[in-house]
Amino acid sequence: MSSESFLHPLAEVFILPSSISVVKGTDALEHLNRSLTTDTTQIGLHGKQDALLCNANGRILDRLTLCNLEEQVILVGNHGTGGDTRQQLLQGVPWDQDVAIMDGDAAIGHLKLVGRAVDRCLVGLGFDPTDIDLQSWTEFGSSLISRSRAGDSFVTEILIPTAEIDNLVDILIDNGAEQIDSERWGELRIRLGILDSNEMNPSNLPFELGLHELVKLDKGCYPGQEIHARMDSRGRLARTLVRLDCKTPPSVGKHILPGIGRVVVTSNAEYEGGGVALAIIPNEAKGLDELIFDDGSTAKVELI
Numbered sequence: 423m424s425s426e427s428f429l430h431p432l433a434e435v436f437i438l439p440s441s442i443s444v445v446k447g448t449d450a451l452e453h454l455n456r457s458l459t460t461d462t463t464q465i466g467l468h469g470k471q472d473a474l475l476c477n478a479n480g481r482i483l484d485r486l487t488l489c490n491l492e493e494q495v496i497l498v499g500n501h502g503t504g505g506d507t508r509q510q511l512l513q514g515v516p517w518d519q520d521v522a523i524m525d526g527d528a529a530i531g532h533l534k535l536v537g538r539a540v541d542r543c544l545v546g547l548g549f550d551p552t553d554i555d556l557q558s559w560t561e562f563g564s565s566l567i568s569r570s571r572a573g574d575s576f577v578t579e580i581l582i583p584t585a586e587i588d589n590l591v592d593i594l595i596d597n598g599a600e601q602i603d604s605e606r607w608g609e610l611r612i613r614l615g616i617l618d619s620n621e622m623n624p625s626n627l628p629f630e631l632g633l634h635e636l637v638k639l640d641k642g643c644y645p646g647q648e649i650h651a652r653m654d655s656r657g658r659l660a661r662t663l664v665r666l667d668c669k670t671p672p673s674v675g676k677h678i679l680p681g682i683g684r685v686v687v688t689s690n691a692e693y694e695g696g697g698v699a700l701a702i703i704p705n706e707a708k709g710l711d712e713l714i715f716d717d718g719s720t721a722k723v724e725l726i
Contacts, residue, residue, distance in 0.1 A: 426538070426575050428613055428693075432598040433537030435591055436607040438579075441484075441504030442526035443497040445511070450495050457514055458486065459628070459650070461641040465490040470560045470568050474628055474636050475499075475507055480649030481624045482497045484508060485636075489559045489566060489581065496566075496581065498532060500619035503682070533588040535578040535599065536610055544578070546597030554578065565590070565621040572614040609691035612665065612698045615726040620674075621663065621700060629653055630661045630702060632726055659705045663688075666713065666721035671697030677715055682707050700726075 436463040445454060454462040458473035465471050465489060484503045489496040499507050508523050515521045535543070541551035549562050559566040559581070566581040582590055591601055602610075611618065621631055628637050628650065637650050653659070666672065671690035679685055683704045688701035699721070703713070712720045 426614075427571070428610075429575065430537040430600060431539060433535045433540040433543045433578075433594070433600070434602045434606065434610070435594050435599045436536075436602050436604075436610075437532045437587060437591070438532045438534050438607070439497040439501040440532040440689065441501060441507065442532070443499065443511070444503055444524040444526045445495045445497060446493060446522045447520035448493055449521050451490065453511070453515060453519060453521045454495065454684075455642060455644075456489070457511055457644060459637045459644055459646070460508050461638055462488065462495075465495075466558075467492060467719065468561070468566075470556075470558050472570075472636055473709075474622075475510060476628070476634065476644070476646035476650075477624060478645050480627055480646035480653070482622045482626055482628060482631075483507065483624060485622045485633075487579075489568075496526065496530065500622060504583060512693075522638065523591065524527065524533060531582050531584045532609070533580040533582065533587070533590070535580070535594070536575065536614070537599070540578050540599075543594050543597040543599045545586065547593060553616045572616050575614055577614070577616070579595045605691065609693050609698065610690065612689055612691050612700055615665065617663075617700075618689075621702075625686075628701065629659055661702050662705045662708050663700060663702050663726060665724040665726055666699040666701055667724055668697050668699070668719065668721035670719060671699040671700070672715050672719065672721060674699075679713060679715065682710075685713065 451462050460473040469490045471488045473486050484499045484507045487498040504527050511523050544551045553560045556569055559568045564583055568575050569578050574578045639651050672687050674687050677685045687701045688700045710723050712722050714720050
């Protein structure tokens with residue numbers, strides 16, 4: 423059970439817009455290993471793994487969560503990136519390998535459940551929450567369920583045929599969950615340190631966003647590896663991502679702060695009594711207690 427006071431006492435459910443791709447063929451995992459930042463060759467059946475797809479300059483094109491179903495791998499990516507991600511993956515398929523890349527956007531939906539007692543809602547479905555694992559997907563009917571860590575909390579995610587989403591959400595509501603909108607999800611994801619395409623995009627490098635665990639430099643080559651290795655060897659960053667806690671969140675976009683330099687606010691959200699934001703700031707500024715913006719407003723700096 424999470425102790426985060428801003429979380430629902432049971433659970434909140436959000437239908438998360440995501441891009442879904444399916445990679446099929448006997449060489450699917452090997453091909454993904456050449457394309458992504460983590461080693462995909464050892465993922466077992468129903469195994470789960472996170473990875474980044476980067477360009478040759480090491481910048482992020484997409485974040486992908488993998489689900490291995492033998493000769494078929496489901497890729498769950500950021501909303502709106504599916505077409506470009508599939509095209510990028512197709513470009514690297516050797517002529518003699520058994521790999522097909524398909525569009526699954528319309529077929530598979532993606533739910534997120536967050537709260538202090540999510541398991542109570544899952545038990546009401548007839549599902550044993552102790553079966554959920556951080557490193558794998560568990561089958562439940564036609565759905566796949568897994569869990570990931572977010573700060574001091576856990577987020578439960580479900581992949582489900584799109585035709586069944588409404589029915590599942592209704593059942594979760596009957597068992598105490600509350601369906602939320604994008605504004606509430608935006609607040610939750612910022613407070614929990616969950617990144618999306620506002621942060622993970624070609625403007626940014628993985629290390630700047632604290633995504634070191636998704637870059638495995640000891641695996642085979644992948645697009646952007648040379649840049650990542652160079653940054654790793656230097657051991658220092660020019661920019662870093664932080665969370666800002668404030669009364670009113672600063673606007674999304676670039677801000678020039680005297681004595682600090684450029685601050686890029688990537689996401690913001692308001693809630694009753696305050697606001698939060700994610701921002702990329704000069705690395706030297708991450709030790710500051712607060713930032714003062716040009717309108718005089720202040721924001722407490724929190725490391726993610």
